[in-house]
Amino acid sequence: MNKLLELGACIFLSYLVLTTGGPPYQGNVKNYATKTTIVNEFGEVFDCVDIYRQPAFDHPLMKNHVLQALSLCYSSSKMKQMKPSSYPKGFPFKYSSATNTTKAQLGRIPCPAGTIPVLRNNSVEHLPQDFSTILGGQLAIIATTDKIYGAHASFSIWKPEVKGYGDISATVMNVLNGRPGEGLEGIGAGSLVSSIFGDRFARFHVWREMQNKPCFDLQCKGFVQVGKFGLGQKITPVSVYKGIQVALTFLLFQDPKTKDWWLVVDDKPIGYWPSFLFTNLQERASMASFGGYVWGPTIKKQPPEMGSGHSAAEGELRAAYARNVKIVNIENLLTDLDRERTTCQASKPRCYSVDAFDYNSDGAHMFYGGPGGRCEY
Numbered sequence: 001m002n003k004l005l006e007l008g009a010c011i012f013l014s015y016l017v018l019t020t021g022g023p024p025y026q027g028n029v030k031n032y033a034t035k036t037t038i039v040n041e042f043g044e045v046f047d048c049v050d051i052y053r054q055p056a057f058d059h060p061l062m063k064n065h066v067l068q069a070l071s072l073c074y075s076s077s078k079m080k081q082m083k084p085s086s087y088p089k090g091f092p093f094k095y096s097s098a099t100n101t102t103k104a105q106l107g108r109i110p111c112p113a114g115t116i117p118v119l120r121n122n123s124v125e126h127l128p129q130d131f132s133t134i135l136g137g138q139l140a141i142i143a144t145t146d147k148i149y150g151a152h153a154s155f156s157i158w159k160p161e162v163k164g165y166g167d168i169s170a171t172v173m174n175v176l177n178g179r180p181g182e183g184l185e186g187i188g189a190g191s192l193v194s195s196i197f198g199d200r201f202a203r204f205h206v207w208r209e210m211q212n213k214p215c216f217d218l219q220c221k222g223f224v225q226v227g228k229f230g231l232g233q234k235i236t237p238v239s240v241y242k243g244i245q246v247a248l249t250f251l252l253f254q255d256p257k258t259k260d261w262w263l264v265v266d267d268k269p270i271g272y273w274p275s276f277l278f279t280n281l282q283e284r285a286s287m288a289s290f291g292g293y294v295w296g297p298t299i300k301k302q303p304p305e306m307g308s309g310h311s312a313a314e315g316e317l318r319a320a321y322a323r324n325v326k327i328v329n330i331e332n333l334l335t336d337l338d339r340e341r342t343t344c345q346a347s348k349p350r351c352y353s354v355d356a357f358d359y360n361s362d363g364a365h366m367f368y369g370g371p372g373g374r375c376e377y
Contacts, residue, residue: 048111059221082226085257090334122232137295140368144342148285150253150328160305167296177280225271307369312355325364351375
């Protein structure tokens with residue numbers, strides 16, 4: 001048990017490092033090869049950027065990188081979808097726990113062939129940059145250690161209330177290797193809500209930490225975007241209290257052929273981190289976490305909501321959930337978490353809780369979250 005508590009502390013500290021410090025994204029899309037601009041139904045503006053001149057290729061190690069693809073007719077008006085060389089065995093599979101659930105939507109941005117959509121004014125550079133501003137952030141997660149080659153989970157998507165500027169409430173999945181201050185490397189994806197982005201919508205983001213230099217979305221030089229889905233875009237619809245539950249399924253795994261780390265949302269390849277960018281994550285991960293995090297300037301006095309904003313004990317249709325939680329093993333197989341190496345925990349149970357942590361044929365699952373507010377610290 002002590003080892004599992006240490007695991008939770010390590011993953012929490014790892015996540016804090018993942019969300020602090022690092023240089024801001026300086027990549028104004030106008031500096032890239034923008035071919036056209038598209039405005040979606042929510043008024044979000046996307047610049048369609050030449051896929052080989054996206055911010056990923058600003059990384060010095062990416063100078064001669066060739067996009068990973070089964071087939072790419074770059075000069076043609078038709079380009080086959082770029083995707084991993086293979087998917088983990090068992091993906092996708094039909095879940096038994098999908099009743100009363102609908103899929104959230106990452107709206108496809110119809111950029112021309114050979115381009116990817118880049119959200120204009122994606123304010124990731126305004127995320128907390130000072131470690132001291134988020135000390136005391138809280139979590140409610142499933143955490144596991146193993147020889148990990150990927151992670152998989154379905155999350156209900158909510159729009160929790162955040163009050164203060166800089167407060168963030170997130171539903172996330174991370175894979176990591178190393179320890180904070182000792183070569184920690186991590187990557188992750190999920191839904192973030194914060195007024196930093198100019199509104200309080202649930203938005204889709206990815207992140208990476210290496211060499212104590214965290215970054216988000218295309219601030220991360222080296223993340224190769226291949227899908228027609230904009231990083232930082234609004235997720236819609238979201239779950240309704242006592243009503244329809246809206247979910248996204250995340251798969252983050254290492255391609256067994258190339259060793260690149262691919263991100264897939266539902267069944268859509270979003271992009272990948274080339275393996276040569278990493279040291280500890282080059283071969284595999286050693287930790288994974290799944291669930292909710294909150295942090296920001298008001299965390300000590302009046303912390304933001306997490307998940308649905310309701311206690312995990314309220315359960316089905318009321319609390320946020322993580323389901324279908326699995327890892328990918330060395331045989332590229334989606335498999336259950338090792339119960340002896342896994343814990344479910346909440347760092348401040350009076351503010352945020354976990355409940356109904358268990359396993360079924362779909363993997364591990366739990367309810368999590370809470371109202372925040374003036375809970376006792």
